[in-house]
Amino acid sequence: MTEDIGLTKDQETVLRATLQALRTIRYGAIQLIVQDGRVVQIEKMEKIRLPQKIPCT
Numbered sequence: 001m002t003e004d005i006g007l008t009k010d011q012e013t014v015l016r017a018t019l020q021a022l023r024t025i026r027y028g029a030i031q032l033i034v035q036d037g038r039v040v041q042i043e044k045m046e047k048i049r050l051p052q053k054i055p056c057t
Contacts, residue, residue, distance in 0.1 A: 014039045 007015065014032075021030045021044045033041035 010038070014042075017042055 018030065018032065021042055025044055025046050027049055028044065028046040031043040031045070032039050033043065
């Protein structure tokens with residue numbers, strides 16, 4: 001797959017890690033941290049949606 005588009009081994013690793021994060025998150029954000037033009041960290045911030053509150057009477 002990735003050989004067809006000419007990715008380096010490092011780029012393939014970043015792509016696979018990013019795709020894995022996308023597959024496992026339901027609500028939230030994925031942030032790539034870049035230093036010197038390279039992805040050095042992937043942060044996954046997941047939100048947990050709670051059921052709507054039932055009003056107390």
